[in-house]
Amino acid sequence: MEPLCPACKHELQLTEKGFHCAECGAQYARxxxxxxxxxxxxxxxxxxxxxxxxxxxxxxxSKKRVVFVVA
Incomplete structure (x- = not known):
């Protein structure tokens, strides 16, 4: 389950730099x-x-087990 955007509540996409919301364009640290x-x-x-x-x-x-959350 992907985390949700705090601003618009849509699913966030994991990127190299953190999380990105395709709906509202917000960026978040992970x-x-x-x-x-x-x-x-x-x-x-x-x-x-x-x-x-x-x-x-x-x-x-293991990096396969790490849980990434919105910081």
Whole structure:
């Protein structure tokens, strides 16, 4: 399920920079959250790779499992 635009309530599309609403043209930042506890994840970038780490006991989180929310 895609998140909804806070302004017009249409589905947002995930882009490289965040979320975009095709209906009203709004842009929103995205935040990576842990799928297990819902807390924000630390983003680790090295050598072109992006990894996600949960500081609340869940360790490294696969990017396939990361939940992106409107920040």
């Amino acid at each position: 935040e990576a959250r842990c799928p297990d506890c819902g807390q924000p994840l630390e983003v680790l970038k090295a050598c072109g790779a992006v990894d996600y780490f949960c500081q609340h006991g869940h360790g490294l989180i």
